[in-house]
Amino acid sequence: MATFPLLLPLIMVCMASAARPPRHRPPCRTVQMSVVVCSDLSLTSAPFNLPPGVQTLDLSHNQVQNLTLETLAYRTDLRHLNLNSNKILFIQPGLFENMTDLKVLDLAGNHLNVFALSKNKIGTLTAVETLDLSSNGLYTGMSDFLIADSPSLLELSLNSNSITKIAQNTFRGALSLRKVSLHNNVILEIEDGAFDSLDHLTELDLSKNSITCITDFNLSRLKVLNLNQNSIEIFQSTRSTDLYDLLFLDLSENKLARFPLLPANNTIRHLDLSRNQLQSINMTDMPEMKTHVVLNHLRYLDLSYNQLKDTPQSFFHTMTSLEVLNVSNNCIDSFSIDDKNLLPAVTIINLNYNSLQRLSFGEATLQSLRQLLLQGNDLSTLEQETFKTFPSLNLLQLQENNLKVCPSDTKLSPSDPNHIHRPDCVSFSFIPSLKSLYLSQNNLNSLPLRAFAGTRLSLLDLSLNPGLEMHPDSLSGLEHTLIHLFLRENNISKLNTDISSLTSLKLVDLSTNQLTSLPTLTSESSIETLNLQNNSLVTLEHSTMVALERSLKTLYVGSNPLNCCSNLGFLYLVQHSAVVVPDIETVTCLLQEDSEPINIKNVNREMCHRPKKASYIFGIVVIVLFTMITLGLLVKYCKSRKRKRIRRFSV
Incomplete structure (x- = not known):
């Protein structure tokens, strides 16, 4: 009896809970009558009131534990069943035998x-063609019980499990497989012949595992092979003359020290060897294993983030279809293409972040080249006409080098024998196809007259060249083409170059300089985005603000010592126009020299018309002093009169 008072509250709570009506769950959503979505409703089974004709049932993110015919509301006519992210630990044997329409089954998570x-x-699995068993904690051999009899299975995902070995009999129950994904397991071993029985296999994903070597690769019908993020030190194909259908091979993020030994007769189009330990593009040091591999179908080659010191021209002899070559982030100190028959189809060459000191191209070479990326090298001296040999070049990245810009000789054409040759600079004029040029961080100290004449530049980046002196007409010739101009962090106190003539200019970045005044602009200005952050601007000239009002859409002007009352035009622009100031929270101004900065949003015209507090105080002090002096004089005068009267009537 003593415990009854303690149990009474618990009993009352239970009774109240029993009396309370059950919580109403939101109904499933029906989409186009054939799709029912019951996701994330804490269900343990499908509702029994499913509409007729349902083909797709989504029960993902629920609480299903036992998968039975009752769980599925006795529906056997489904085509797509999604049970992803439940708690299923039991499946009724034979459940899917009578589901002759079920094509897609998702049991992941x-x-x-x-x-x-x-x-x-x-x-x-009578008719299932796509099966997802990802993230189920499966170990080696466990998948055998799930796909032992899958005659129609075409796509299988076993991603994010704990499989360590692919045995010969792993896929013996699913011989129709075309695509197998084993991404993010712990695979250490693949038994010989593990995939040999899969005659229709075209895609195999073994990325993010622990595979150390691939020897005698013989899957000739495979089209896509992903071995990214393993520990592969050797990749070696069989020495066969059979044609391999492989199109895509990803060996990135492994430990390859040498170029892989690819099938001699191949159709590879995409080859990714980035982030390995390649020191040489030789395939092997063993003479008996050396095989001449033709790569005339290759279109994309990525050798970035390796330890390559050179790329001999002979390496490219068979790459007649190559379009993209990426050898960035290596240790290459020279790059040359002298033969016009080498890389005839290449459109992009990425040599960023190497140790390039020498760069040369023969006459009529790389006629299809559109983008040349040379950022972060040691280039300081180049042939003056280096970039004029490419008729299709439209983008040139030269950031973080040490190049100087040659002036343009306006009187002589480049083909004239009297054209001045200066070995200490590079010419960027008369390259009609060039549209984007990046020259930031080149230690440029001057930009000569008409430096880019004869081009159709739409983007020019001259940022991060402290002390850059620009000739007033350095941008002449770009009046109708230049759209983006970057001049940030150049320590510019005044922009000498006239940008008002650049009638197509849409974006100007002048941030982080020492500007004390704005560049002169006219009403013909088309600038839409102007960045003036981190300068020394006190006043934004009214005429410039008026000129910008017609076209300006975005203005950055934070971190400037603006004066509130001398920028009423800018204030009006911010408060009464459609101009957006993204950094408005950092835009402050001073009402007086010794006052605290206030945000521009809080300023109004009345603040600038009010008498200043100091004037009030000064006026009051003057009046008080004047009054005191006047009273003092009056008192003194009265006393002197009184003394005279007393003396006059004295006896």
Whole structure:
């Protein structure tokens, strides 16, 4: 009886809970009558009131534990069943045998490792073509119980499990497989012949595992092979003359020290060897293993983030279809293409972040080249006409080098024998195809007259060249083409170059300089974005603000010592126009020299018309002093009169 008072509150709570009506769950959503979505409703089974004709049932992110015919509301006519992210640990054997229409089955994110431990098979997956078993905690051999009888299975995902070995019999129950994904497992070993029985296999994803070597690669019908993020030190194909259908091979982020030994007769189009330990593009040091591999179908080659010191021209002899070559982030000190028959189709060459000191191209070479990326090298001296040999070049990245810009000789054409040759600079004039040029961080100290004449530049980046002196007409010739101009962090106190004539200019970046005044602009200005952050601007000239008002859409002007009352035009622009100031929270101004900065949003015209507090105080002090002096004089005068009267009537 003593415990009854303690139990009474608990009993009352239970009774109240029983009396309370059950919580109403939101209904499933029906989409186009054939699709029912019951995702994330804390369900343990499908509702029994499913509409007729349902073909797709989404029960993902629920609480289903036992998968039975009752769980599926006795529906056997489904085509797509999504049970992703439940708690399934039991499947009724034979459940899918009578589901002759079921094509897609998603069982990812469950606990099927518990079911596999019972060593029971789920039975025939009669019509299932796509099966997802990802993230189920499956170990080696466990998938055998789930796909033991899958005659129609075409795509299988076993991603993010704990499989360490692919055995010969792993896929013997699914011989129709075309695509297998084993991404993010712990695979250390692949038994010989593990995939040989899969005659239709075209895509294999083994990325993010622990594979150390691939020897005698013989899957000639495979088209896509992903071995990214393993520990592969050797990749070697069989020495066969059979034609391999492989189109895509990803060996990035491995430990390859040498170029892989690819099938001699191949159709590879995409080859990614980035982020390895390649020191040489030789395939092997063993003479008996040396095989001449033709790569005339190759279109994309990525050798970035390796340790390559050179790329001999002979390496490119068979790459007649190559379009993209990426050898960035290596240790290459020279790059040359002298033969016009080398790389005839290449459109992009990326040599960023190497140690380039020498760069040369023969006459009529690389006629299809559109983008040349040379950022972050040691280039200081180049042939003056280096970039004029490419008729299709439209983008040139030269940031972080040490190049000087040659002036343009306006009187002589480049083909004239009297054209001045200066070995200490590079010419960027008369390259009609060039549209984007990046010259930031080149230690440029001057930009000569008409430096880019004869081009159609739409983007020019001259940023991060402290002390850059620009000739007033350095941008002449770009009046109708230049759209983006970057001049940030150049320590510019005044922009000498006239940009008002650049009638197509849309974006100007002058941030982080020492500007004390704005560049002169006219009403014909088309600037839409202007960045003036981090300068020394006190006043934004009214005439310039008026000129910008017609076209300006975005203005950055934070971190400037603006004066509130001398920028009423700018204030009006911010408060009464459609101009957006993204950094408005950092835009402050001073009402007086010794006052605290206030945000421009809080300023109004009345503040600038009010008498200043100091004037009030000064006026009051003057009046008080004047009054005191006047009273003092009056008192003194009265006293002197009184003394005189007393003396006059004295006896």
